[in-house]
Amino acid sequence: TQLLKQSPQFLSIQEGENLTVYCNSSSVFSSLQWYRQEPGEGPVLLVTVVTGGEVKKLKRLTFQFGDARKDSSLHITAAQTGDTGLYLCAGAIGSNYKLTFGKGTLLTVNP
Amino acid sequence: GAVVSQHPSRVICKSGTSVKIECRSLDFQATTMFWYRQFPKQSLMLMATSNEGSKATYEQGVEKDKFLINHASLTLSTLTVTSAHPEDSSFYICSVTPRQGIVETQYFGPGTRLLVL
Numbered sequence: 001t002q003l004l005k006q007s008p009q010f011l012s013i014q015e016g017e018n019l020t021v022y023c024n025s026s027s028v029f030s031s032l033q034w035y036r037q038e039p040g041e042g043p044v045l046l047v048t049v050v051t052g053g054e055v056k057k058l059k060r061l062t063f064q065f066g067d068a069r070k071d072s073s074l075h076i077t078a079a080q081t082g083d084t085g086l087y088l089c090a091g092a093i094g095s096n097y098k099l100t101f102g103k104g105t106l107l108t109v110n111p
Numbered sequence: 112g113a114v115v116s117q118h119p120s121r122v123i124c125k126s127g128t129s130v131k132i133e134c135r136s137l138d139f140q141a142t143t144m145f146w147y148r149q150f151p152k153q154s155l156m157l158m159a160t161s162n163e164g165s166k167a168t169y170e171q172g173v174e175k176d177k178f179l180i181n182h183a184s185l186t187l188s189t190l191t192v193t194s195a196h197p198e199d200s201s202f203y204i205c206s207v208t209p210r211q212g213i214v215e216t217q218y219f220g221p222g223t224r225l226l227v228l
Contacts, residue, residue, distance in 0.1 A: 044217035
């Protein structure tokens with residue numbers, strides 16, 4: 001059973017387009033993180049959301065945590081080729097430090 | 112700057128040999144570190160939780176005698192792949208959790224690419 005369902009799994013768009021990646025679960029998370037990973041490198045933390053209904057913005061990236069803390073979304077405005085990469089959501093249940101990862105969204109932004 | 116370092120970044124070895132991978136927390140002390148493996152175009156799979164001063168906790172299906180973990184200090188954890196075989200070839204990534212702040216946040220190392228011939 002997949003605890004965190006991430007969609008879409010693959011996304012190929014043109015530069016300048018907008019996109020949204022979703023992360024959904026039936027479980028309640030104490031926090032949720034979004035990471036971006038480039039080939040051959042480790043994931044880089046983009047944001048951590050903790051409060052239900054929270055919205056965080058990081059330049060062209062907008063992150064939202066659902067009111068019930070079961071789901072999250074990542075919206076990218078006016079995508080650039082440099083946004084290409086694997087986007088991973090990861091949720092924590094309780095306070096045992098462990099993260100559960102979604103399967104990832106492989107984003108390709110074409111020039 | 113980098114929060115976590117890993118060494119080596121890439122290793123190629125013959126089948127049957129053992130390989131040690133180091134993970135260092137550069138910015139803070141980490142009582143807990145995690146080891147993941149990742150296959151191409153797939154997500155991260157947690158292998159074990161490394162606890163400073165105590166035994167590591169392994170996830171179901173991960174052989175503790177094959178993947179030896181030693182968390183000798185608050186800044187260093189090592190993963191040794193013993194008697195490596197081609198199926199152990201993968202991308203191994205460690206992460207650290209700071210002792211303060213949002214406890215679940217993890218910072219990842221750059222990863223170690225292991226190729227077993």
